[in-house]
Amino acid sequence: MSQELEIVPLKKLKTVSPFKLFVILLCILSIIYSKVKINTFPKSDYNINQKYVTGTITKCTYNDNVKITIKGKEPVLITYQNYKCKLGQKIKAIGTFSIPPENTNFNLFNYRKYLLSKNIKYIFKATNIITYNNNPSFIYIVKNKLIDYINTFKSKNHLKTFILGDNSKIESEIKESYQINGISHLLAISGMHITLLSSILLFISNKLIKNKFQSYLVVFGFLIFYLFITDFPPSILRAVFFFILLTINKQLNLKIPSIYILTLLFSLFLLINPYYLYNLGFLLSFSVTFYLIMSRKILTKAKNSFQKLFFINIIAFIGSIPILINNFHQINLITPLINLLFAPYITYIIYPLSLITLFIKPLDNILLYLINLMEKISLFITNYSFYITFCHMNTIFILLYLILITYILHKWSKNKPLYLLLIIPILFFHHYINFLNKETTITMLDVGQGDSILIRQKYNKQNILIDTGGIVSKNNDSYDITKNITIPYLKSEGIYKLNYLILTHGDFDHSGMAINLINNFKIENIILNSNDNKLEEKIINKAKEKNLKIYHVSREKIKNMYFINDMKTNDENENSLVLYMKLEEKNILMMGDASAKTENYLINTYNIPKMDILKVGHHGSKTSSNKNFINKIKPKISLISAGKNNMYGHPHKQTIENLNKSKIYVTKDDGAIKINLTKNSVSKAR
Numbered sequence: 226m227s228q229e230l231e232i233v234p235l236k237k238l239k240t241v242s243p244f245k246l247f248v249i250l251l252c253i254l255s256i257i258y259s260k261v262k263i264n265t266f267p268k269s270d271y272n273i274n275q276k277y278v279t280g281t282i283t284k285c286t287y288n289d290n291v292k293i294t295i296k297g298k299e300p301v302l303i304t305y306q307n308y309k310c311k312l313g314q315k316i317k318a319i320g321t322f323s324i325p326p327e328n329t330n331f332n333l334f335n336y337r338k339y340l341l342s343k344n345i346k347y348i349f350k351a352t353n354i355i356t357y358n359n360n361p362s363f364i365y366i367v368k369n370k371l372i373d374y375i376n377t378f379k380s381k382n383h384l385k386t387f388i389l390g391d392n393s394k395i396e397s398e399i400k401e402s403y404q405i406n407g408i409s410h411l412l413a414i415s416g417m418h419i420t421l422l423s424s425i426l427l428f429i430s431n432k433l434i435k436n437k438f439q440s441y442l443v444v445f446g447f448l449i450f451y452l453f454i455t456d457f458p459p460s461i462l463r464a465v466f467f468f469i470l471l472t473i474n475k476q477l478n479l480k481i482p483s484i485y486i487l488t489l490l491f492s493l494f495l496l497i498n499p500y501y502l503y504n505l506g507f508l509l510s511f512s513v514t515f516y517l518i519m520s521r522k523i524l525t526k527a528k529n530s531f532q533k534l535f536f537i538n539i540i541a542f543i544g545s546i547p548i549l550i551n552n553f554h555q556i557n558l559i560t561p562l563i564n565l566l567f568a569p570y571i572t573y574i575i576y577p578l579s580l581i582t583l584f585i586k587p588l589d590n591i592l593l594y595l596i597n598l599m600e601k602i603s604l605f606i607t608n609y610s611f612y613i614t615f616c617h618m619n620t621i622f623i624l625l626y627l628i629l630i631t632y633i634l635h636k637w638s639k640n641k642p643l644y645l646l647l648i649i650p651i652l653f654f655h656h657y658i659n660f661l662n663k664e665t666t667i668t669m670l671d672v673g674q675g676d677s678i679l680i681r682q683k684y685n686k687q688n689i690l691i692d693t694g695g696i697v698s699k700n701n702d703s704y705d706i707t708k709n710i711t712i713p714y715l716k717s718e719g720i721y722k723l724n725y726l727i728l729t730h731g732d733f734d735h736s737g738m739a740i741n742l743i744n745n746f747k748i749e750n751i752i753l754n755s756n757d758n759k760l761e762e763k764i765i766n767k768a769k770e771k772n773l774k775i776y777h778v779s780r781e782k783i784k785n786m787y788f789i790n791d792m793k794t795n796d797e798n799e800n801s802l803v804l805y806m807k808l809e810e811k812n813i814l815m816m817g818d819a820s821a822k823t824e825n826y827l828i829n830t831y832n833i834p835k836m837d838i839l840k841v842g843h844h845g846s847k848t849s850s851n852k853n854f855i856n857k858i859k860p861k862i863s864l865i866s867a868g869k870n871n872m873y874g875h876p877h878k879q880t881i882e883n884l885n886k887s888k889i890y891v892t893k894d895d896g897a898i899k900i901n902l903t904k905n906s907v908s909k910a911r
Contacts, residue, residue, distance in 0.1 A: 248485045248492070255492040259499035263338060266324070269346045270298035273322045278303070278349050281361075284456055285310040286393050293318075293354075300344050305351040312369050313361020320351040329671040329896030329910050330710055332554075332617045332717035341500035342459070342507070364453050371454070380582070380593040383412075387579040390414045390455040399600050402607040404553065407542070407560030410509055411571045414455065418576060419464035423448065425580075441476070445469055459494065459507035463514070466490055484518045487511065508548045516544030519631070522638040531565075538564040543630055543648055547623045550615045554716035557612040570599065616719030662719075664903040665809050667838065670694070670714060671892040671910065672706050674868030674875070675734035678815065678840060681718065682808065683903065687784065688720050691727045691804065691815055691840075695737030707741040714897075715746065722747035725786075729802040729817030731758035739764045743771055752776045752783065754802045756795065778802065790819065792826050798843060799823050805833075809902040814858065816842035816849065824854035836860040838900065841884070845876020845891070852883050860887045862900065862907070869893040 271278065280297030293303040293310055295318075302325075303318050310316075325337040325348050340346075361369065375384045382394040392400065392412055403409045426447055430440040448465045455461050470486045473479075491511050494501055501507040517524075520540045527533035538561040549556050557563070575595060582588040618626070629647065636644035663683050670677040672694030680689040694706045715723070726748050728736045740763060742748070751768050753761055755777055768775050776783065779802075780791035790803035801817030812834050816824075819842040827833060839860035842849035844867045863884045867875040876891060888907075890898045896911030 244481065245485055248489050251492040252488050255495040259495045259502050262499040263341075263502060267341065267346060271301070271322065271347060273324070273347065275322060277317060277319050278322075279315070279317045281365075282310050282312055282314045282316060285312070294343075294345070299346065301347055301349050302340065302345050303349045303351050303354075305354055308354055311359070311361065312372075313365025314356055315358035317355045317357060318349055318351040319353040319355075320349055322347045322349050324348075327911065329892070330714055331668070331897055331899060331908075331910050332551075333710065333713055334552075335503060338500050338503035342498060342502075342504040344498065364450070368454050375583075378582070378586070378589045380579075380589055380596055383575075383592075383596050384579055384582070386412050387414070387418070387576055388583065390458050390461060399603065402600075402603040405557060405607050405610055405612070406563045406567075406603055407549075407557050408563060408567045408571075408603070410513070410541075411564070411567055413460055413506060414458070414464070415460050415510060416464040416467065416514060417572055419448070419461065419468055421572075421576065422451075422580075423468055441472060445472075459501055459504050460510040462494070463490060463507070463510045467514070484515065487514055487518060505548070505552055509545055512544050512548060513541045516540050516630075516634065520634050520638065523634065526640075534568060535561070535565060538562075538568065539645075540634065547618050547626055550618050551623075554617065554713060555612045555614045557610045559611050563606060566602075567599070575599065614716045614719060614721040617717045664901055666899055666901050666903075667808075667813070668714075668897060668899045669840070669864050669866055669890075669892060670710060671897045672710060672866070674844065674871045674873070675706075675737070676729070676817070676840075676844070676866045677706075677711060677738075678864075678866075679715070679718075680806070680808075681720070687724045688715075688722070689725045689727060689786075690715075690723050690742075692729055692735040692817075693726075693738035693742050695734040705738075705741065707738045707745060711738065711742060712746055722749065725750045725752060725783075727752045727786075727802060727804065728754075728761070728764065729804075729815070730754050730797045730800060731756065731761040732797055732818060733760060735818065736760055736764060740767050743767050743773070748773055750774045750776065752778055752788075752802070754790075754800050755779045756797065756800050758797065789827060789831060790823055792823060796820075798848075801842075803827065811837035811902055813838045813840075814860075815840040818843040818849075820848050821851040821854070824849065824851055828854055828857050833858055838862045838864065839887070841865045841876070841880065843875075844871075844873070845880045846873065847877035847879045850880045850883050855883045860884070863887045863889045864898060865889065865891045867891055867893045 278295070278297055278301055280295030280301065282293055283296050283300070284294040286292045291305050291308050291310065293305065293308070293316075295301050295303060295316065303320075305318070325340045325345070327337045328335045340348075372385075372389070375381050375388065378384055385394060386392040390413070395412075400409075403412060423444060426444045427440065430443045431437070434440040434443060448469065452461060452465055467487060467490060470490070471483060474481050474483075474486060494507070517537065517540055520536070523540070524533055524536055527536055542561045542564075546556060575592070578588065578592050578595065582592045633644045633647050662681075665683045666679075666681045668679045668681070670679065675694035676692040677694040678691040680687070680691070682688075690711075693711065723746065726739065726742065728739055728751065730736070731754075737760070743764070744767070748771075751764070751773055753765070753775070757765065765775060778788045781788050785806060785808075787805040788802055789805055790801065792799060794800050798818040799820050799822055801819045801823070803817060803819055803823065804815040806813045806815075814833075814836050816839070824842070836858045837860070839858065839862070841863050845865040865876045871893070881889065890907070890909070892898065894911070895909040897909075899908045899910075900906075901908070
């Protein structure tokens, strides 16, 4: 009997629409384009040798000096001593252009690329400013009046934050507590604020305008105007255009998934300005929104508003972890819980009340009280925060992390929330891979005209910091090296404690930041020379207060460190600790500020071997590194720490000549220098 052949049709394959495919390809291309573009300095419409610049003032920030952003041929940041500026004024500034500085230490904040994310290519240091037009345009008239009006409020600093997106006047201690607690994003104007503001505007416009299309146009127009008022920050740009595109998508029934609209915006923004990759607000805004959209199924399963808020905080937190690590090198593990308190407080109380207070001024006292309460709670919680230090994430690990959490969130949406626990081993693997490090490195940090050297031994056996540097001045502002360089760099290396802090002598450019470091970082032991000047006495008192072990040495061995200068002298430089170490079969000599007299003593007292690495004495001064000493030790690599344009002219040309047979690295030219003793490689930050 013949059997009839049954033909079963194949299931229709799920295909990606041309639009979606276009968005995906555009996203990939925009990232590649940005990565290539950010390694080159963009062409400017200005000649760097030009001695004047004209334009319209768009922003003013007052600190020890005034920083003025103007729009001329392109945006320019002007620094000036004393000037009362008015937005919209047209000015002519006399002075000199300069390229903004890049980070000269590994893994730290890049000021040049941050300014480029704002389309600012040059800083202009003004010696004189001439105002030649005091009639601002309508937009600036409105903004000036709004700023003047807000300045009459007691709660003006936070009103500027929530209304104008300007948090520059919030006290640094308060701002730091927000950052530690992981709630800084709640103060930035974002999608949450724009959605609330848009809802209010739509409600009002629908009451006044019966035509729905016209009503939406009015709201869109107001939001675009609001962008001008807030100076187009990326987070607000994303929020406004995302809202507009979502509304158009809904009204025209285009049925484009919101995640593709977000991806399209991300791609277009990067094509317009590749340096947005260096803007924290841009990265956080897009990453958090992306993962919240992707997790909609999870949010719909929340049993109540409290649970939904908790889910939102967890998703936002895990989606932003790589960004937080690479910017702050630590994460606060209780941030999702802290956000449970602050997110509704700010979203449903502080922000709406800020909007209402603008129209009902007597509410100012209530708003101020609630803000003060928020600040006190944040400062209190800071003392009980539980954060972990994480070393800098490389691109490969970031990609692996993002792939894994995307998979984890997908599983959670399929009612498998236990997959969320995979986050813990992922993070701790990255955390503890630092302790499995099989490399020994020496990093001379760029701390200006001072010394600070980190020695990190493989398998985390010892982390040693030799000297701390002092305080340098940047644009007439006091610059804390400990807060801005030393501690961030240590954290970026995954270092949460120092086994030894060695202070070669009591000069301020070597030990000036020691007390700050003791106060703000975990240290086990401190080693000083045999002299105690006033600064060293203060350091010793602070160390005793913190119960640290203190060593006074001259000629002594501690662990694998040999201190070999036991000259009897009251001269701080000549009495510098001189440290000899042998690491990875390489001879290393750290000279502090030792002079030629000390060098002669050393070669007459010891049979000093040839050196692989020499930390040159006294920043390359002509009083050190005499020819006899250099000819005796014959260093292969010579490290010199000297500040850019330093008043002493360090390093001296005679010193450079004496060292001409070795490879010389100088921080003022090369930035921080990292020597990998295990791999026999040298990296420069600049």
